[in-house]
Amino acid sequence: MSGLSDRQRVGFGKILNLLSEVDLLSLCDTVTNKLILVENITEATETILSFTKNAEELLKRKKVHRDLIFKYLAEEGVVMPSNSEKHQLVKRALDLWSPGKAVFDAEVQPEMDDTESDSANVKAEAGFDAQVLGQQFCQWFFRVLNSQNPSLGKQPENWGPQHFWPDVKMRLLSRTGSDQMEEFDGAETVNLRLLALAREERLLLSPTLEPHGLKALVSTHGLVMVSVAGTIHRDGACLGIFEQIFGLISSPLENNSWKIKFVNLKIRGQDALGGTEVAAPALSYNSTDLQLELACGCSTVDGTFF
Template identity: 80%
Template structure:
């Protein structure tokens, strides 16, 4: 997960707004070791913030020039000498954010005798319960997707490409007698292919959110991997089982909402199961398999 506090994230985003596009893209390549290709400057800023370990590291990057930090501090009402060196400006920016974070922390203290900070604010600062987040994501995703199946009589919810990163990838492996592999790239294409499963093929996905059906892993770079197994149904009949891996990255510039970076979906029909437990299928992926997707 990103090591930036909410205050630092806002400050760093404001500094990134001062960078020209060419420098933003270059900085994004540096921060991610060229692991992620971004579509536009908004995604570049998001990605830089997600992959930044701490605020000082970002401020010391070569592309974050001395003049940018000076301009930022001036806009924030912090007066510095025009001859200040970069390390002095970095120190002042960190002090500014630290003081503001202290104010925020005081404000979120509950007005009770119990002085423990509110749990949601703690999670925003020091990390999240990954397993609980994975369960929450799966409930949200499959309810949203299943609502597009009109044969179920539900009101369709707000499905669309906005839930995916622009360069999202989908790999679909289907084993129903023969094996078929499909690959799609881009938010619109991935969105339409998944939508077709529910709306045109009338598939209903029932995830197994128990511990043997759900595994969640967080990479040091802020990638959340959610792997889930479940059953697939149509018109009341069980067609087989599925295993699905989601790669999620939060978008700091969009209220830290998690968006889908990639999807690997494996579907096995009844004739390809050969005695596999169908009622509550278990994942065949282990933690090592998931860690390879993080590397």
């Protein structure tokens, strides 16, 4: 009997799919001590998953090369530094698969019908954990946004204005040599501007999902505010860091799916960092700042940068 969770089985299925047939069959022999004879790669994959008792143990197998885990994480929207060691990638994959209290089917079912809204799978539940929902929302959001980047060479996932409220507002503050503030109103406009970051500008945004890089709070009226920091990459190079605040409100007319009410994105380029470490940036917003914004019900950051 397999000791893997459903989420781990899905993740491993994608990683094993990246293996050559020779390596996959060899791994199957190793995992089963050559006790099981398989006839094709489908049987080999299922046998490996069935005989694996521990996710970390399988990730550490020699045939599960560092580059495979790196590529898998990138395809899931988790862009790690190009010089990351295997043990760091293993830990990140295990974190990605860690269970949470919020329901987020899009994370374990990324191949969805184009007519179906992924965000409809994030459900509001009594007593839900805002921090867990924030983490799973960010895993979904950045994976789907990054999938629009042609440099990943993967099929773009379901992205569009349906994930935003019609009156959504967005502010984009960038410091890449000179300061520039852009403001956008409406679901279609905000959707297209974020899409351009990935598709035209070919940026990959890698969020820091650990507590020092992500905070989430919920108001008594149901607004969830999620703040996340991370690094920005293009073609394997780290360009700088970002910090982003989302305001999320569930829609009772759409099966209580969470939709984005406002977005505040701040980008700081490498040239403006002055040699600051950017591998895993921490949030500049503290809980008090977020409580103030939550009380206002909107993003009120005045543009102060980190």
